[in-house]
Every structure is written in C-alpha cells, then in structure tokens.
Amino acid sequence: MVRLENLTKEYDLPPIKGRPAAVVAADRLNLTIADGEIFGFVGPNGAGKTTTLKMICGLLVPTSGSVEVNGIDVERRPEDAQQFLGYLADFFSLYDDLKVWEYLDYFAHAYKMPAAEIPARVTEVIAWVGLESKRDAFIQGLSRGMKQRLGIARAVLHDPPVLVLDEPAAGLDPKARVELKDLLKNLNRQGKTVLISSHVLSDLEEICTSVAILEKGHLLRAGKLANVMQEAAAPSRRRIRIRVAALGDQLLGWLSARDGVSDAHPAAGVASGSSAVDFLFSGNDADLAALVRDLVMSGAPVFAVEGSSESFEQIYARLSGGEVM
Ligand SMILES: Nc1ncnc2c1ncn2[C@@H]1O[C@H](COP(=O)(O)OP(=O)(O)OP(=O)(O)O)[C@@H](O)[C@H]1O
Ligand SMILES: [Mg+2]
Known part of the structure; x- marks a missing residue:
C-alpha cells in the first residue's frame, strides 16, 4: 500500500524583483493506493506528476x-522503502555499448543481489x-519501445512489489503502446502494484483501476476509474445529439430557450445531406422524452x-477546464 499524506513540494524559483518566488508542484496531496492496483496519474505538462512520483520513491x-510505502516512511527510511519500489524515470539513459543482458547484470550487481542468483534473475x-x-544485442541497436522494456526490466530486477513508471509510453508508436499495456497488465497479474503517469489518457483509461487527476499541483479527482468517470460525468447532464432532416433557423433558439438545455450548437462533422444539433441536457429520461415530443410537435x-456518454478524455478536458460539476 502506498499512502500520501498532505504531500507537498515547493520549488524555489529565482527571486522576482527581489522577492522570493516559488512554485507549488504538489499541493497537499492525499491518496491511498491499494495493493494490486494499476494507478494512473493524469495531468498536463507541469501538473506535478514527476515531482509526486519522485517523492513517492x-x-x-x-x-x-509524507509518503508511506508498506507502512515505511519514505523520507525517514528511504533505503528500506526502496526495497519495495522499482522506478522508471521519465528520461533515463542506458549504456549504449552494453548488451541487454550485461546492462541488467551490471544493475543486479549494483543492487547487491546475491551473485549466484543473478544469471537466472x-x-x-x-x-x-x-x-x-x-x-x-547492443543497447544502441534497440528500438525506443525495446529500450523502454529494458528500463522496465531494470526496475523489476529486485522484484519490488510496487512499480513506479513515469510516462513509460512516451514516444512509443501505437503498436508498442499496446505491447506496453499488455506487459503492465501481465506484471500486475503477477502481483505488482503499478503507479504510472501519462497525459495520454486513452492509455490509462484502458489499463488503470484507479486514477488521480492532477493539475498545477492540485488533485482534481481521484478514485476508482469508473467512479471518477461516473461522478464527473454527472448522469443528470449529458451530451445529446438530435438529427434533423433540415436545420431550420428556429431550432437552436427553441432548444436554447428550453429548461435544462445548454451549449446548443450545430454539430460538426455530420455527414452531408442531414443536419444535427448538439447540446448538454440536464434532466432524466422522461424530461428528455418530453423535450423530443415538444420538438416534434x-x-x-x-x-x-x-x-x-463522455469519454474519460472529454471528462478530463472539462474538469481541467475548471468547470465544476
Ligand atoms: N527542479 C525544479 N526546479 C524548479 N521547478 C521545478 C523543478 N522541477 C519541476 N518544477 C516545476 O514543478 C511543476 C511540476 O513539474 P513536474 O515535472 O512535476 O510536472 P509533470 O506533471 O511531470 O509534467 P510533464 O508532463 O511535463 O512531465 C512545474 O511547474 C515545473 O516547472
Ligand atoms: Mg513529468
């Protein structure tokens, strides 16, 4: 289990006009990540993902x-906590002139693993x-996706129960992304808890059990993926598209004047020959039925x-746009 309590990081910046300046990269984050989760940290550039993951490690x-990993306070006992953690940085360097096995062998020795166990491991x-x-093969001859795998291999060398991967999918093509997801799912099935950051939401939506949405150091939402989506999507408010044989002038006005309707606009990208309007509707199914009936009448x-229903990506865009549901 990984627990963050009021976790805060301020970076000092060069003074502005003689006054001290700072940026709060993580602002009193409270999170509990249970064993067995694939936990996604989502947020735009500068949200505080890397800062948070580094503090966790x-x-x-x-x-x-503070951060606790398996009950150990990471700041007080970093080396004990790191026994439980495997970390892959957002940017990591490999030694190009080593072979794949040599690289891992080197790190296994650096981790002081028992020498007799190293080859099998x-x-x-x-x-x-x-x-x-x-x-x-020499590392310099590996593709980017293979290098990413090698980085993950290094992170799991000492068999830590928790893997912390900072943007592991960055720079991978769609096929390599799918392979990476499969690899992470496999590691998770073998009992690893995985903490992963990304701003490619579709990647996380498919594999994560829980997510935390960060922005400018703040935690906007966190919890089980399904709950975060459900809560944020507010079932009473959904996006509706009405297709009409011809878009009359009055339709948008009619809709906009109606209770529960907001943001009515002609739909983009609808096949020619027909028209459509999109709007947000707050109300239940009966309310919607009444609206449609009146519209037809x-x-x-x-x-x-x-x-x-909105995708996670749309919900995220709306949340981080500052709109409060
Ligand atoms: N060493 C540092 N010194 C000063 N400010 C920093 C430092 N590292 C990060 N920051 C600032 O902290 C904030 C969070 O940065 P961080 O790298 O944690 O974000 P991130 O979510 O990982 O972003 P990205 O998606 O670009 O990797 C940013 O405003 C960044 O400028
Ligand atoms: Mg980062």
Missing part, C-alpha cells in the same frame, strides 16, 4: 507531508519484458436522438 524530499526479467531475442423534422 524517496528521490525528492517533500517540503511537507536476468534471464527471468528479460523473458518478462519479452526481450529474449535481444539478449545479446413544433414541426421540427427530427429523425434521430442520440445520447453520448
């Missing part, structure tokens, strides 16, 4: 607040990340009504 000292992690065919040539 004991690589950055918090300004205030290296073989095992190479298999875990699917690099068997590259075992004897008014003479609008309605031929379809569609409701869409």
Whole structure:
C-alpha cells in the first residue's frame, strides 16, 4: 500500500524583483493506493506528476507531508522503502555499448543481489519484458519501445512489489503502446502494484483501476476509474445529439430557450445531406422524452436522438477546464 499524506513540494524559483518566488508542484496531496492496483496519474505538462512520483520513491524530499510505502516512511527510511519500489524515470539513459543482458547484470550487481542468483534473475526479467531475442544485442541497436522494456526490466530486477513508471509510453508508436499495456497488465497479474503517469489518457483509461487527476499541483479527482468517470460525468447532464432532416433557423433558439438545455450548437462533422444539433441536457429520461415530443410537435423534422456518454478524455478536458460539476 502506498499512502500520501498532505504531500507537498515547493520549488524555489529565482527571486522576482527581489522577492522570493516559488512554485507549488504538489499541493497537499492525499491518496491511498491499494495493493494490486494499476494507478494512473493524469495531468498536463507541469501538473506535478514527476515531482509526486519522485517523492513517492524517496528521490525528492517533500517540503511537507509524507509518503508511506508498506507502512515505511519514505523520507525517514528511504533505503528500506526502496526495497519495495522499482522506478522508471521519465528520461533515463542506458549504456549504449552494453548488451541487454550485461546492462541488467551490471544493475543486479549494483543492487547487491546475491551473485549466484543473478544469471537466472536476468534471464527471468528479460523473458518478462519479452526481450529474449535481444539478449545479446547492443543497447544502441534497440528500438525506443525495446529500450523502454529494458528500463522496465531494470526496475523489476529486485522484484519490488510496487512499480513506479513515469510516462513509460512516451514516444512509443501505437503498436508498442499496446505491447506496453499488455506487459503492465501481465506484471500486475503477477502481483505488482503499478503507479504510472501519462497525459495520454486513452492509455490509462484502458489499463488503470484507479486514477488521480492532477493539475498545477492540485488533485482534481481521484478514485476508482469508473467512479471518477461516473461522478464527473454527472448522469443528470449529458451530451445529446438530435438529427434533423433540415436545420431550420428556429431550432437552436427553441432548444436554447428550453429548461435544462445548454451549449446548443450545430454539430460538426455530420455527414452531408442531414443536419444535427448538439447540446448538454440536464434532466432524466422522461424530461428528455418530453423535450423530443415538444420538438416534434413544433414541426421540427427530427429523425434521430442520440445520447453520448463522455469519454474519460472529454471528462478530463472539462474538469481541467475548471468547470465544476
Ligand atoms: N527542479 C525544479 N526546479 C524548479 N521547478 C521545478 C523543478 N522541477 C519541476 N518544477 C516545476 O514543478 C511543476 C511540476 O513539474 P513536474 O515535472 O512535476 O510536472 P509533470 O506533471 O511531470 O509534467 P510533464 O508532463 O511535463 O512531465 C512545474 O511547474 C515545473 O516547472
Ligand atoms: Mg513529468
């Protein structure tokens, strides 16, 4: 279990006009990450993801607040906590002129693993990340996705129960992203708790059990993915599209004047030959039925009504736009 309590990081900046300046990269974050989760940290550039993950791993000292990993206070006992943690930085360097197995062997020795166990362990992690065919290849000849796998292999070498991966999908093509997701799901099935950051939301939506949405150091939302989406999507407010055979001048005005309707506008990207309007609707199904009935009675040539639930990406965009539901 990983627990963040009022975790805060302020970075000092160069003084502005002689006055001390600082940026709050993590602002009193409270989170509990249960064993067995794939926990996603989501947020735009500068949200505080890297800062938070580094504090979790004991690589950055918090300004205030604390992190506990398996009951161990990371700031007080970083080395003990790190036994439980495997970390992959957002930017990491590999030694180009080493072979894949040599690189892992080197780190296994650096981690002071028992020498007799190292060869078998290296073989095992190479298999875990699917690099068997590259075992004897030089690192400089690996693709970006393979290098990312090698980084993950290094992070799991000492068999930590918790993996902390900062933007592991950055720079990967769609196929490599899918492979990375499969790898993480596999590691998770083998019992690893995975903390992962990304601003590619579709990546996280597919694999995460829980997410925390960060912005400018603040925690906007956190919890089980389904709950975060459900809560944020506010079922009483949904996006509705009404398709009409012809878009009359009055339709938008009619809709906008109606209770519960907001943001009515002609739909973009609708196939030519028909028209559609999109709007946000607060109300239940009966309210929507009444609206459609009245619209048809008014003479609008309605031929379809569609409701869409928002994707995580849309919810996120709305939340981080500062709109409070
Ligand atoms: N060493 C530092 N000194 C000063 N400010 C820093 C330092 N590292 C980060 N920051 C600031 O802290 C804030 C959070 O940065 P952080 O790197 O944690 O964000 P991030 O969510 O990981 O962003 P990205 O998606 O770009 O990786 C930013 O405003 C950044 O400028
Ligand atoms: Mg970062």
